[in-house]
Amino acid sequence: MPSDSPAANAALAARYFDGQTSRLYHVTLGVRDGMAVLAGDIERSCPLGELHVSERSSHAARKVSFPDGAYLEIADQAAFSELLHATGHRDGWVVRLQQSWRGAVLATVATVLALWLSYQYLLPVVAKGVAYAVPQSVERQLGQGVLDFLDQHVFAASQLDGARQQALRAQFARLATPGDSTPAHRIVFRKSRIGPNAFALPSGDIVLTDEMVALMPDDLAIMGVLAHELGHLQQRHLTRRLIQTSAVGAGAALLFGDVSTVVATLPPLLLDLKYSRDVEREADDYAIAMLRRNGIPLEHLAQVFVALGKLDEGTPYLSSHPASAERVARIRAAQR
Ligand SMILES: [Zn+2]
Numbered sequence: 001m002p003s004d005s006p007a008a009n010a011a012l013a014a015r016y017f018d019g020q021t022s023r024l025y026h027v028t029l030g031v032r033d034g035m036a037v038l039a040g041d042i043e044r045s046c047p048l049g050e051l052h053v054s055e056r057s058s059h060a061a062r063k064v065s066f067p068d069g070a071y072l073e074i075a076d077q078a079a080f081s082e083l084l085h086a087t088g089h090r091d092g093w094v095v096r097l098q099q100s101w102r103g104a105v106l107a108t109v110a111t112v113l114a115l116w117l118s119y120q121y122l123l124p125v126v127a128k129g130v131a132y133a134v135p136q137s138v139e140r141q142l143g144q145g146v147l148d149f150l151d152q153h154v155f156a157a158s159q160l161d162g163a164r165q166q167a168l169r170a171q172f173a174r175l176a177t178p179g180d181s182t183p184a185h186r187i188v189f190r191k192s193r194i195g196p197n198a199f200a201l202p203s204g205d206i207v208l209t210d211e212m213v214a215l216m217p218d219d220l221a222i223m224g225v226l227a228h229e230l231g232h233l234q235q236r237h238l239t240r241r242l243i244q245t246s247a248v249g250a251g252a253a254l255l256f257g258d259v260s261t262v263v264a265t266l267p268p269l270l271l272d273l274k275y276s277r278d279v280e281r282e283a284d285d286y287a288i289a290m291l292r293r294n295g296i297p298l299e300h301l302a303q304v305f306v307a308l309g310k311l312d313e314g315t316p317y318l319s320s321h322p323a324s325a326e327r328v329a330r331i332r333a334a335q336r
Contacts, residue, residue, distance in 0.1 A: 143203020
């Protein structure tokens with residue numbers, strides 16, 4: 001038995017307090033037969049298992065508490081540690097981890113992993129729930145604000161003639177029959193300084209640039225682009241993204257203050273790449289279903305990404321809607 005070892009029998013000077021008065025008792029602490037035995041100003045014994053030993057810290061005296069609130073203070077930490085060790089006492093794992101460098105690294109890795117997992121799995125779920133709860137009036141303001149900004153900085157009035165715009169709107173209106181899966185929307189034409197682009201704003205505005213219209217091989221491919229954007233709208237992708245981005249910013253600031261904010265925003269940036277691909281797939285699936293419903297061959301949608309794939313990689317549309325051979329193959333496979 002550990003308590004039979006010589007160290008366990010050695011008595012240790014300690015200060016005893018009864019927990020009710022401030023009176024100090026000078027005692028010695030010894031261990032016999034699984035019992036802590038006090039002698040000196042006061043005599044007392046107590047089974048070791050009923051005592052609570054405070055965690056080790058580098059400065060404070062170790063504290064041993066009795067069930068009735070009385071306690072001991074032991075200044076000689078080294079001797080006490082030896083005594084504890086001899087009696088088989090083990091520090092809580094938290095203390096041991098805090099005291100080892102390897103433990104500190106482990107704890108940091110665990111924290112980063114927890115954050116990463118929350119970002120990847122929890123936040124998208126929360127953001128999705130919140131996005132569907134955002135009132136339409138707020139989404140409309142949000143979308144209008146973005147469009148106003150773009151009109152001031154990036155867009156000019158469309159040079160497509162009015163009749164052409166109307167024809168495309170009418171063609172898409174015939175495909176997007178009103179129903180649960182068809183969100184309210186409006187097609188907005190703009191001339192762009194940033195080349196071929198199309199995106200759906202939370203307001204329901206689907207922006208199509210003249211350059212995008214010109215790039216498409218035929219009007220059914222343009223329908224494919226619009227269907228894809230309607231899919232983003234139906235899934236509220238942009239609103240979700242905005243919520244996620246601001247939630248991470250706020251959460252990081254709350255948790256870490258200034259210094260680590262940069263570190264905390266790195267995983268989101270990395271993960272966004274994967275997230276975007278999932279989101280794109282959802283929008284593609286929506287477009288595939290819509291074209292199918294209308295008997296339009298999916299090859300027209302595939303041609304959208306074939307055309308985009310021929311653009312330079314710096315093109316903004318490519319980074320937000322990456323065109324890949326894998327994606328084209330996936331759309332073509334859906335045709336069979
Ligand atoms: Zn997209």
